[in-house]
Amino acid sequence: MSGTTPGGPAGVPLGVPGRDFGVKDVRGEFPERIEVPPLERPPDATVRVPGSKSVTNRALVIAALAEGRTTLLNPLLSDDSFWLMKSLSDLGFPVEVVEGGHVTVGGGAGKIPRPSGEVFVGNAGTAARFLPGALTLGEGPYRIDGVPRMRERPISDLVDALGQLGARIEYAGEEGRFPLVVRGGLRGGRAVVRSAKSSQFLSGVLISAPAAREPVTLAVEGDLVSKPYVGITTAVMRAFGVEVGRPSEGEFYVEPATYRATDYAVEPDASGASYFFAAAALTGGRVRVEGLGQGSSQGDLRFTEVLRRMGCSVEVAEGYTEVRGPENGDLKGVAVDMNEISDTFITLAALAPFASSPTTITGIEHTRYQETDRIHAVATELERLGVEARESRDGIHIIPGPVRAAEIETYEDHRIAMSFALVGLVRPGIGIKDPACVTKTLPDYFRRLAALGGG
Numbered sequence: 001m002s003g004t005t006p007g008g009p010a011g012v013p014l015g016v017p018g019r020d021f022g023v024k025d026v027r028g029e030f031p032e033r034i035e036v037p038p039l040e041r042p043p044d045a046t047v048r049v050p051g052s053k054s055v056t057n058r059a060l061v062i063a064a065l066a067e068g069r070t071t072l073l074n075p076l077l078s079d080d081s082f083w084l085m086k087s088l089s090d091l092g093f094p095v096e097v098v099e100g101g102h103v104t105v106g107g108g109a110g111k112i113p114r115p116s117g118e119v120f121v122g123n124a125g126t127a128a129r130f131l132p133g134a135l136t137l138g139e140g141p142y143r144i145d146g147v148p149r150m151r152e153r154p155i156s157d158l159v160d161a162l163g164q165l166g167a168r169i170e171y172a173g174e175e176g177r178f179p180l181v182v183r184g185g186l187r188g189g190r191a192v193v194r195s196a197k198s199s200q201f202l203s204g205v206l207i208s209a210p211a212a213r214e215p216v217t218l219a220v221e222g223d224l225v226s227k228p229y230v231g232i233t234t235a236v237m238r239a240f241g242v243e244v245g246r247p248s249e250g251e252f253y254v255e256p257a258t259y260r261a262t263d264y265a266v267e268p269d270a271s272g273a274s275y276f277f278a279a280a281a282l283t284g285g286r287v288r289v290e291g292l293g294q295g296s297s298q299g300d301l302r303f304t305e306v307l308r309r310m311g312c313s314v315e316v317a318e319g320y321t322e323v324r325g326p327e328n329g330d331l332k333g334v335a336v337d338m339n340e341i342s343d344t345f346i347t348l349a350a351l352a353p354f355a356s357s358p359t360t361i362t363g364i365e366h367t368r369y370q371e372t373d374r375i376h377a378v379a380t381e382l383e384r385l386g387v388e389a390r391e392s393r394d395g396i397h398i399i400p401g402p403v404r405a406a407e408i409e410t411y412e413d414h415r416i417a418m419s420f421a422l423v424g425l426v427r428p429g430i431g432i433k434d435p436a437c438v439t440k441t442l443p444d445y446f447r448r449l450a451a452l453g454g455g
Protein backbone atom coordinates (compact mmCIF):
# COMPACT_ATOMS: atom_id res chain seq x y z
CA MET A 1 0.00 0.00 0.00
CA SER A 2 1.42 3.40 -0.75
CA GLY A 3 0.91 6.19 1.76
CA THR A 4 0.14 5.32 5.35
CA THR A 5 -1.51 2.02 6.19
CA PRO A 6 -4.88 2.90 7.64
CA GLY A 7 -6.87 0.59 9.79
CA GLY A 8 -3.91 -1.55 10.78
CA PRO A 9 -3.70 -2.88 14.30
CA ALA A 10 -0.76 -0.58 14.95
CA GLY A 11 -2.51 2.62 13.91
CA VAL A 12 -6.11 1.98 14.71
CA PRO A 13 -7.27 0.12 17.78
CA LEU A 14 -10.74 -1.00 16.79
CA GLY A 15 -13.00 -2.32 19.46
CA VAL A 16 -11.41 -0.54 22.41
CA PRO A 17 -13.67 0.35 25.32
CA GLY A 18 -14.64 3.99 25.64
CA ARG A 19 -17.04 6.74 24.70
CA ASP A 20 -16.06 6.50 21.05
CA PHE A 21 -18.01 3.21 21.00
CA GLY A 22 -14.91 1.39 19.81
CA VAL A 23 -14.95 3.31 16.55
CA LYS A 24 -12.06 5.70 16.54
CA ASP A 25 -12.40 8.39 13.91
CA VAL A 26 -9.68 7.22 11.57
CA ARG A 27 -10.60 9.21 8.48
CA GLY A 28 -7.75 11.64 9.08
CA GLU A 29 -5.29 8.75 9.09
CA PHE A 30 -6.07 7.77 5.50
CA PRO A 31 -4.08 9.16 2.58
CA GLU A 32 -5.91 11.09 -0.16
CA ARG A 33 -5.46 8.14 -2.45
CA ILE A 34 -4.33 4.56 -2.14
CA GLU A 35 -2.69 2.55 -4.85
CA VAL A 36 -3.40 -1.13 -4.47
CA PRO A 37 -0.36 -3.15 -5.54
CA PRO A 38 -1.04 -6.24 -7.68
CA LEU A 39 -0.80 -9.49 -5.75
CA GLU A 40 2.44 -11.36 -6.39
CA ARG A 41 0.66 -14.71 -6.28
CA PRO A 42 -2.96 -15.84 -6.01
CA PRO A 43 -4.21 -15.76 -2.43
CA ASP A 44 -4.49 -18.97 -0.45
CA ALA A 45 -6.12 -17.55 2.63
CA THR A 46 -8.58 -18.07 5.44
CA VAL A 47 -9.98 -14.76 6.60
CA ARG A 48 -12.40 -13.38 9.16
CA VAL A 49 -14.60 -10.39 8.45
CA PRO A 50 -16.34 -8.21 11.04
CA GLY A 51 -19.97 -8.66 12.05
CA SER A 52 -22.83 -7.88 9.68
CA LYS A 53 -23.83 -4.22 9.51
CA SER A 54 -27.46 -5.17 8.94
CA VAL A 55 -27.62 -7.53 11.90
CA THR A 56 -25.64 -5.20 14.18
CA ASN A 57 -27.84 -2.16 13.56
CA ARG A 58 -31.08 -4.12 13.90
CA ALA A 59 -29.88 -5.75 17.12
CA LEU A 60 -28.76 -2.38 18.54
CA VAL A 61 -32.17 -0.74 18.02
CA ILE A 62 -34.08 -3.79 19.24
CA ALA A 63 -31.80 -4.14 22.29
CA ALA A 64 -32.58 -0.52 23.20
CA LEU A 65 -36.33 -1.22 22.98
CA ALA A 66 -35.98 -4.46 24.97
CA GLU A 67 -36.35 -5.18 28.63
CA GLY A 68 -32.96 -6.03 30.18
CA ARG A 69 -29.32 -5.80 29.19
CA THR A 70 -28.15 -7.20 25.88
CA THR A 71 -24.63 -8.19 24.91
CA LEU A 72 -23.83 -8.22 21.21
CA LEU A 73 -20.93 -10.49 20.35
CA ASN A 74 -18.87 -9.73 17.24
CA PRO A 75 -20.79 -6.58 16.29
CA LEU A 76 -19.60 -4.40 13.43
CA LEU A 77 -17.67 -1.39 14.72
CA SER A 78 -17.65 1.13 11.89
CA ASP A 79 -19.20 4.51 11.00
CA ASP A 80 -22.66 3.03 10.44
CA SER A 81 -22.82 1.34 13.83
CA PHE A 82 -21.05 4.28 15.50
CA TRP A 83 -23.84 6.66 14.45
CA LEU A 84 -26.46 4.29 15.73
CA MET A 85 -24.67 3.68 19.06
CA LYS A 86 -24.16 7.41 19.47
CA SER A 87 -27.81 8.13 18.67
CA LEU A 88 -28.96 5.58 21.25
CA SER A 89 -26.54 6.97 23.80
CA ASP A 90 -27.75 10.54 23.10
CA LEU A 91 -31.27 9.28 23.80
CA GLY A 92 -30.08 8.11 27.23
CA PHE A 93 -29.61 4.38 26.61
CA PRO A 94 -26.47 2.94 28.21
CA VAL A 95 -24.39 1.65 25.28
CA GLU A 96 -20.86 0.46 25.86
CA VAL A 97 -18.15 -1.23 23.89
CA VAL A 98 -16.48 -3.64 26.29
CA GLU A 99 -13.29 -5.69 26.20
CA GLY A 100 -13.10 -7.87 23.10
CA GLY A 101 -15.11 -5.42 21.01
CA HIS A 102 -18.47 -6.67 22.26
CA VAL A 103 -21.27 -4.17 22.87
CA THR A 104 -23.68 -3.97 25.79
CA VAL A 105 -26.98 -2.10 25.60
CA GLY A 106 -29.30 -1.37 28.53
CA GLY A 107 -32.83 -1.65 27.17
CA GLY A 108 -35.57 0.84 28.08
CA ALA A 109 -38.37 -1.80 28.10
CA GLY A 110 -40.28 0.15 25.48
CA LYS A 111 -39.41 3.60 26.83
CA ILE A 112 -36.84 6.17 25.72
CA PRO A 113 -34.88 7.59 28.68
CA ARG A 114 -34.62 11.19 27.32
CA PRO A 115 -38.00 12.85 26.71
CA SER A 116 -36.71 14.87 23.75
CA GLY A 117 -33.49 15.49 21.85
CA GLU A 118 -31.55 15.39 18.62
CA VAL A 119 -29.89 12.47 16.90
CA PHE A 120 -27.57 12.33 13.89
CA VAL A 121 -27.23 9.24 11.73
CA GLY A 122 -24.40 10.16 9.35
CA ASN A 123 -25.07 8.28 6.10
CA ALA A 124 -26.27 5.07 7.74
CA GLY A 125 -29.46 4.07 5.91
CA THR A 126 -30.22 1.48 8.57
CA ALA A 127 -30.06 4.05 11.39
CA ALA A 128 -32.06 6.58 9.35
CA ARG A 129 -34.83 4.11 8.58
CA PHE A 130 -34.94 2.16 11.87
CA LEU A 131 -34.85 5.05 14.34
CA PRO A 132 -37.93 7.12 13.35
CA GLY A 133 -40.33 4.31 14.33
CA ALA A 134 -38.40 3.64 17.54
CA LEU A 135 -38.54 7.34 18.44
CA THR A 136 -42.35 7.21 18.56
CA LEU A 137 -41.92 5.33 21.86
CA GLY A 138 -40.66 8.44 23.63
CA GLU A 139 -42.34 11.71 24.45
CA GLY A 140 -40.69 13.87 21.80
CA PRO A 141 -40.04 15.96 19.94
CA TYR A 142 -36.92 14.28 18.62
CA ARG A 143 -35.09 15.71 15.63
CA ILE A 144 -33.25 13.25 13.39
CA ASP A 145 -30.78 14.36 10.73
CA GLY A 146 -27.88 13.04 8.68
CA VAL A 147 -25.18 14.06 6.19
CA PRO A 148 -26.17 16.00 3.03
CA ARG A 149 -26.55 12.78 1.03
CA MET A 150 -28.98 11.46 3.68
CA ARG A 151 -31.08 14.58 3.06
CA GLU A 152 -31.37 13.46 -0.59
CA ARG A 153 -32.11 9.78 0.07
CA PRO A 154 -35.79 8.73 0.08
CA ILE A 155 -37.67 8.58 3.38
CA SER A 156 -41.32 9.47 2.65
CA ASP A 157 -42.49 5.86 2.19
CA LEU A 158 -41.40 5.21 5.79
CA VAL A 159 -42.99 8.41 7.13
CA ASP A 160 -46.25 7.63 5.28
CA ALA A 161 -46.42 4.06 6.62
CA LEU A 162 -45.71 5.11 10.23
CA GLY A 163 -48.26 7.92 9.82
CA GLN A 164 -50.95 5.37 8.95
CA LEU A 165 -50.18 3.71 12.31
CA GLY A 166 -50.76 7.00 14.12
CA ALA A 167 -47.18 8.30 14.32
CA ARG A 168 -46.68 12.08 14.23
CA ILE A 169 -43.64 12.75 12.05
CA GLU A 170 -42.94 16.06 10.31
CA TYR A 171 -40.39 17.15 7.76
CA ALA A 172 -38.22 19.79 9.41
CA GLY A 173 -36.85 20.99 6.06
CA GLU A 174 -37.84 19.97 2.56
CA GLU A 175 -41.05 17.93 2.24
CA GLY A 176 -40.30 14.22 1.85
CA ARG A 177 -36.68 14.47 3.05
CA PHE A 178 -34.52 14.36 6.14
CA PRO A 179 -34.37 15.97 8.72
CA LEU A 180 -37.47 14.71 10.52
CA VAL A 181 -39.15 15.68 13.78
CA VAL A 182 -40.78 12.75 15.56
CA ARG A 183 -43.33 13.06 18.37
CA GLY A 184 -44.39 10.22 20.65
CA GLY A 185 -47.20 7.71 20.23
CA LEU A 186 -47.82 4.75 17.92
CA ARG A 187 -51.41 3.50 17.78
CA GLY A 188 -51.05 0.52 15.47
CA GLY A 189 -53.63 -0.86 13.05
CA ARG A 190 -53.23 -1.45 9.33
CA ALA A 191 -50.76 0.28 7.03
CA VAL A 192 -49.83 -0.01 3.40
CA VAL A 193 -46.04 0.08 3.03
CA ARG A 194 -44.23 0.96 -0.18
CA SER A 195 -40.72 -0.49 -0.21
CA ALA A 196 -39.77 -0.25 -3.88
CA LYS A 197 -36.97 2.24 -3.25
CA SER A 198 -35.61 0.52 -0.13
CA SER A 199 -36.54 -2.51 1.94
CA GLN A 200 -35.38 -0.55 4.99
CA PHE A 201 -38.80 1.17 5.15
CA LEU A 202 -40.59 -2.12 5.75
CA SER A 203 -37.87 -3.23 8.19
CA GLY A 204 -38.13 0.06 10.09
CA VAL A 205 -41.90 -0.25 10.54
CA LEU A 206 -41.60 -3.92 11.55
CA ILE A 207 -38.95 -3.22 14.21
CA SER A 208 -41.14 -0.61 15.94
CA ALA A 209 -44.44 -2.49 15.42
CA PRO A 210 -44.43 -4.43 18.73
CA ALA A 211 -44.39 -1.07 20.57
CA ALA A 212 -47.73 0.02 19.09
CA ARG A 213 -50.76 0.00 21.40
CA GLU A 214 -52.77 -2.18 19.00
CA PRO A 215 -51.73 -5.06 16.71
CA VAL A 216 -50.08 -3.99 13.45
CA THR A 217 -50.86 -5.39 10.02
CA LEU A 218 -48.63 -4.26 7.16
CA ALA A 219 -49.53 -4.78 3.52
CA VAL A 220 -46.70 -4.31 1.04
CA GLU A 221 -47.79 -2.36 -2.03
CA GLY A 222 -45.79 -2.60 -5.23
CA ASP A 223 -42.33 -4.14 -5.53
CA LEU A 224 -40.33 -5.01 -2.46
CA VAL A 225 -36.62 -4.64 -3.22
CA SER A 226 -33.77 -6.30 -1.34
CA LYS A 227 -36.18 -8.91 0.05
CA PRO A 228 -33.71 -10.99 2.08
CA TYR A 229 -33.14 -8.03 4.42
CA VAL A 230 -36.73 -8.35 5.64
CA GLY A 231 -35.83 -11.93 6.62
CA ILE A 232 -32.90 -10.57 8.63
CA THR A 233 -35.31 -8.19 10.37
CA THR A 234 -37.77 -10.91 11.36
CA ALA A 235 -34.89 -13.21 12.44
CA VAL A 236 -33.43 -10.59 14.78
CA MET A 237 -36.91 -9.72 16.12
CA ARG A 238 -37.46 -13.43 16.83
CA ALA A 239 -34.13 -13.68 18.68
CA PHE A 240 -35.41 -10.93 20.98
CA GLY A 241 -38.71 -12.76 21.58
CA VAL A 242 -41.08 -11.27 18.98
CA GLU A 243 -42.68 -13.30 16.18
CA VAL A 244 -43.80 -11.74 12.92
CA GLY A 245 -46.85 -13.43 11.42
CA ARG A 246 -47.45 -13.75 7.65
CA PRO A 247 -51.25 -13.79 7.17
CA SER A 248 -50.74 -13.77 3.39
CA GLU A 249 -47.94 -13.42 0.83
CA GLY A 250 -47.63 -9.62 1.00
CA GLU A 251 -48.71 -9.12 4.63
CA PHE A 252 -46.98 -8.98 8.00
CA TYR A 253 -48.66 -9.09 11.42
CA VAL A 254 -47.16 -8.08 14.78
CA GLU A 255 -48.88 -8.05 18.18
CA PRO A 256 -48.03 -5.61 20.98
CA ALA A 257 -45.04 -6.99 22.89
CA THR A 258 -41.85 -6.00 24.66
CA TYR A 259 -38.60 -7.36 23.26
CA ARG A 260 -36.54 -9.44 25.71
CA ALA A 261 -32.81 -8.75 26.02
CA THR A 262 -30.49 -11.54 24.99
CA ASP A 263 -26.84 -12.30 24.33
CA TYR A 264 -26.63 -12.24 20.59
CA ALA A 265 -23.80 -13.36 18.32
CA VAL A 266 -23.65 -11.30 15.13
CA GLU A 267 -22.68 -13.32 12.06
CA PRO A 268 -19.86 -12.07 9.81
CA ASP A 269 -20.85 -9.52 7.14
CA ALA A 270 -21.66 -11.27 3.87
CA SER A 271 -21.49 -8.08 1.77
CA GLY A 272 -18.02 -7.36 3.16
CA ALA A 273 -17.04 -10.99 2.51
CA SER A 274 -17.94 -10.57 -1.19
CA TYR A 275 -14.70 -8.63 -1.83
CA PHE A 276 -12.55 -11.43 -0.50
CA PHE A 277 -14.46 -14.08 -2.48
CA ALA A 278 -14.11 -11.89 -5.56
CA ALA A 279 -10.36 -11.63 -4.99
CA ALA A 280 -10.14 -15.43 -5.26
CA ALA A 281 -12.32 -15.39 -8.39
CA LEU A 282 -10.16 -12.77 -10.07
CA THR A 283 -6.79 -14.33 -9.33
CA GLY A 284 -7.48 -18.06 -9.50
CA GLY A 285 -6.77 -18.19 -5.76
CA ARG A 286 -8.59 -19.66 -2.76
CA VAL A 287 -10.28 -17.67 -0.02
CA ARG A 288 -12.23 -19.10 2.90
CA VAL A 289 -14.32 -16.83 5.10
CA GLU A 290 -14.73 -18.28 8.59
CA GLY A 291 -18.01 -18.19 10.49
CA LEU A 292 -20.20 -17.45 7.48
CA GLY A 293 -21.89 -20.44 5.91
CA GLN A 294 -25.04 -22.56 5.74
CA GLY A 295 -27.95 -21.11 7.66
CA SER A 296 -26.79 -17.50 7.27
CA SER A 297 -29.65 -15.01 7.35
CA GLN A 298 -27.86 -12.78 4.84
CA GLY A 299 -28.94 -12.89 1.21
CA ASP A 300 -25.60 -11.45 0.11
CA LEU A 301 -23.92 -14.79 0.74
CA ARG A 302 -25.69 -15.78 -2.51
CA PHE A 303 -23.12 -13.67 -4.32
CA THR A 304 -21.10 -16.90 -4.25
CA GLU A 305 -23.76 -18.46 -6.52
CA VAL A 306 -22.97 -15.77 -9.08
CA LEU A 307 -19.28 -16.63 -8.74
CA ARG A 308 -20.12 -20.30 -9.27
CA ARG A 309 -21.90 -19.40 -12.51
CA MET A 310 -18.80 -17.49 -13.55
CA GLY A 311 -16.72 -20.65 -13.20
CA CYS A 312 -15.54 -20.59 -9.59
CA SER A 313 -15.85 -23.55 -7.30
CA VAL A 314 -17.79 -22.68 -4.18
CA GLU A 315 -18.32 -24.53 -0.93
CA VAL A 316 -20.89 -23.19 1.50
CA ALA A 317 -20.28 -25.33 4.58
CA GLU A 318 -21.62 -25.18 8.12
CA GLY A 319 -18.99 -22.88 9.58
CA TYR A 320 -17.37 -21.32 6.54
CA THR A 321 -17.65 -20.50 2.85
CA GLU A 322 -14.80 -21.08 0.44
CA VAL A 323 -14.34 -19.84 -3.11
CA ARG A 324 -11.70 -21.00 -5.58
CA GLY A 325 -11.20 -19.02 -8.74
CA PRO A 326 -10.97 -20.89 -12.07
CA GLU A 327 -7.43 -22.25 -12.40
CA ASN A 328 -7.26 -21.49 -16.12
CA GLY A 329 -8.29 -17.93 -15.29
CA ASP A 330 -11.42 -18.21 -17.44
CA LEU A 331 -14.12 -16.25 -15.64
CA LYS A 332 -17.34 -16.30 -17.63
CA GLY A 333 -19.64 -13.29 -17.90
CA VAL A 334 -23.16 -13.65 -16.50
CA ALA A 335 -26.65 -12.19 -16.93
CA VAL A 336 -28.05 -11.79 -13.46
CA ASP A 337 -30.91 -10.03 -11.66
CA MET A 338 -29.28 -8.71 -8.48
CA ASN A 339 -32.35 -7.08 -6.95
CA GLU A 340 -32.09 -9.23 -3.83
CA ILE A 341 -28.34 -8.90 -3.39
CA SER A 342 -27.71 -5.45 -4.79
CA ASP A 343 -24.90 -4.41 -2.42
CA THR A 344 -22.79 -6.98 -4.27
CA PHE A 345 -23.54 -5.75 -7.80
CA ILE A 346 -20.55 -3.43 -7.57
CA THR A 347 -18.31 -6.35 -6.60
CA LEU A 348 -19.49 -8.17 -9.72
CA ALA A 349 -19.03 -5.05 -11.86
CA ALA A 350 -15.36 -4.96 -10.82
CA LEU A 351 -14.87 -8.57 -11.97
CA ALA A 352 -16.83 -8.23 -15.21
CA PRO A 353 -14.06 -6.54 -17.29
CA PHE A 354 -11.89 -9.63 -16.75
CA ALA A 355 -14.49 -12.17 -17.86
CA SER A 356 -14.40 -13.88 -21.25
CA SER A 357 -17.92 -12.66 -22.18
CA PRO A 358 -20.16 -9.68 -21.33
CA THR A 359 -22.01 -9.32 -18.04
CA THR A 360 -25.54 -7.92 -17.71
CA ILE A 361 -26.82 -6.89 -14.28
CA THR A 362 -30.52 -6.01 -13.85
CA GLY A 363 -33.00 -5.29 -11.05
CA ILE A 364 -30.89 -2.65 -9.31
CA GLU A 365 -32.64 0.66 -9.99
CA HIS A 366 -33.02 1.23 -6.22
CA THR A 367 -29.25 1.50 -5.89
CA ARG A 368 -29.49 4.91 -7.57
CA TYR A 369 -30.82 6.17 -4.19
CA GLN A 370 -28.02 4.81 -2.03
CA GLU A 371 -24.64 6.31 -1.05
CA THR A 372 -24.54 7.68 -4.59
CA ASP A 373 -26.32 6.85 -7.87
CA ARG A 374 -24.47 3.57 -7.99
CA ILE A 375 -25.37 2.49 -11.53
CA HIS A 376 -24.14 5.78 -12.93
CA ALA A 377 -21.03 5.85 -10.74
CA VAL A 378 -20.04 2.30 -11.69
CA ALA A 379 -20.52 2.98 -15.42
CA THR A 380 -18.44 6.17 -15.14
CA GLU A 381 -15.58 4.47 -13.31
CA LEU A 382 -15.54 1.44 -15.63
CA GLU A 383 -15.25 3.83 -18.56
CA ARG A 384 -12.38 5.56 -16.78
CA LEU A 385 -10.66 2.16 -16.82
CA GLY A 386 -11.27 1.97 -20.57
CA VAL A 387 -14.05 -0.61 -20.20
CA GLU A 388 -17.28 -0.27 -22.17
CA ALA A 389 -20.25 -0.10 -19.79
CA ARG A 390 -23.82 0.65 -20.85
CA GLU A 391 -26.15 1.98 -18.23
CA SER A 392 -29.89 1.25 -18.35
CA ARG A 393 -32.64 2.42 -15.98
CA ASP A 394 -32.36 -0.64 -13.78
CA GLY A 395 -28.99 -2.09 -14.60
CA ILE A 396 -25.71 -2.14 -16.45
CA HIS A 397 -24.14 -4.08 -19.32
CA ILE A 398 -20.36 -4.52 -19.16
CA ILE A 399 -18.20 -5.59 -22.09
CA PRO A 400 -14.83 -7.07 -21.15
CA GLY A 401 -11.75 -5.47 -22.64
CA PRO A 402 -8.29 -4.20 -21.77
CA VAL A 403 -8.19 -2.38 -18.44
CA ARG A 404 -5.96 0.68 -18.18
CA ALA A 405 -4.48 2.40 -15.14
CA ALA A 406 -6.75 5.07 -13.65
CA GLU A 407 -7.56 7.14 -10.60
CA ILE A 408 -10.98 5.96 -9.39
CA GLU A 409 -13.49 8.47 -7.99
CA THR A 410 -15.39 6.94 -5.07
CA TYR A 411 -18.31 9.37 -4.47
CA GLU A 412 -18.15 8.79 -0.69
CA ASP A 413 -19.33 5.26 -1.41
CA HIS A 414 -17.48 2.56 0.49
CA ARG A 415 -18.57 -0.14 -1.95
CA ILE A 416 -17.18 1.70 -4.99
CA ALA A 417 -13.84 1.99 -3.17
CA MET A 418 -13.77 -1.61 -1.96
CA SER A 419 -14.89 -3.08 -5.31
CA PHE A 420 -12.60 -1.08 -7.61
CA ALA A 421 -9.65 -1.79 -5.29
CA LEU A 422 -10.03 -5.41 -6.46
CA VAL A 423 -9.02 -4.32 -9.96
CA GLY A 424 -5.72 -3.21 -8.44
CA LEU A 425 -4.99 -6.78 -7.36
CA VAL A 426 -4.48 -7.72 -11.02
CA ARG A 427 -3.64 -4.42 -12.78
CA PRO A 428 -0.87 -2.00 -11.78
CA GLY A 429 -1.60 1.71 -11.41
CA ILE A 430 -5.12 1.57 -9.95
CA GLY A 431 -5.50 4.50 -7.57
CA ILE A 432 -8.50 4.77 -5.25
CA LYS A 433 -9.37 8.34 -4.29
CA ASP A 434 -10.72 9.15 -0.81
CA PRO A 435 -10.14 5.61 0.46
CA ALA A 436 -11.34 6.78 3.90
CA CYS A 437 -14.93 6.21 2.73
CA VAL A 438 -14.50 2.50 3.55
CA THR A 439 -14.92 3.42 7.23
CA LYS A 440 -18.68 3.25 6.63
CA THR A 441 -18.60 -0.52 6.99
CA LEU A 442 -15.02 -1.89 6.89
CA PRO A 443 -12.50 0.57 8.37
CA ASP A 444 -9.49 -1.71 7.94
CA TYR A 445 -10.42 -2.97 4.47
CA PHE A 446 -7.14 -2.04 2.78
CA ARG A 447 -5.07 -3.76 5.43
CA ARG A 448 -7.21 -6.87 5.04
CA LEU A 449 -6.87 -6.76 1.25
CA ALA A 450 -3.10 -6.39 1.45
CA ALA A 451 -2.98 -9.33 3.86
CA LEU A 452 -4.33 -11.58 1.08
CA GLY A 453 -0.91 -11.30 -0.48
CA GLY A 454 0.54 -12.82 2.67
CA GLY A 455 1.54 -9.38 3.97
Ligand SMILES: O=C(O)C1=C[C@@H](OP(=O)(O)O)[C@@H](O)[C@H](O)C1
Pocket residue numbers: 053054055125126197198199200203225226229342343366
Ligand atom coordinates in the same frame (compact mmCIF):
# COMPACT_ATOMS: atom_id res chain seq x y z
O1 LIG B 1 -31.75 -3.38 5.80
C1 LIG B 1 -30.53 -3.40 5.61
O2 LIG B 1 -29.71 -3.68 6.50
C2 LIG B 1 -30.01 -3.08 4.26
C3 LIG B 1 -30.86 -3.14 3.17
C4 LIG B 1 -30.40 -2.85 1.80
O3 LIG B 1 -30.87 -1.57 1.46
P1 LIG B 1 -32.07 -1.34 0.42
O4 LIG B 1 -33.25 -2.08 0.90
O5 LIG B 1 -32.23 0.14 0.43
O6 LIG B 1 -31.58 -1.90 -0.89
C5 LIG B 1 -28.88 -2.85 1.66
O7 LIG B 1 -28.53 -2.25 0.45
C6 LIG B 1 -28.23 -2.10 2.80
O8 LIG B 1 -26.84 -2.12 2.70
C7 LIG B 1 -28.60 -2.72 4.13
Ligand SMILES: C=C(OP(=O)(O)O)C(=O)O
Pocket residue numbers: 123124125126343370371415441
Ligand atom coordinates in the same frame (compact mmCIF):
# COMPACT_ATOMS: atom_id res chain seq x y z
C1 LIG C 1 -26.71 0.73 0.72
C2 LIG C 1 -25.87 0.64 1.76
O1 LIG C 1 -26.00 1.27 2.94
P1 LIG C 1 -27.22 1.91 3.73
O2 LIG C 1 -27.44 1.03 4.92
O3 LIG C 1 -26.74 3.28 4.12
O4 LIG C 1 -28.41 1.94 2.83
C3 LIG C 1 -24.64 -0.19 1.66
O5 LIG C 1 -24.00 -0.43 2.69
O6 LIG C 1 -24.29 -0.63 0.56
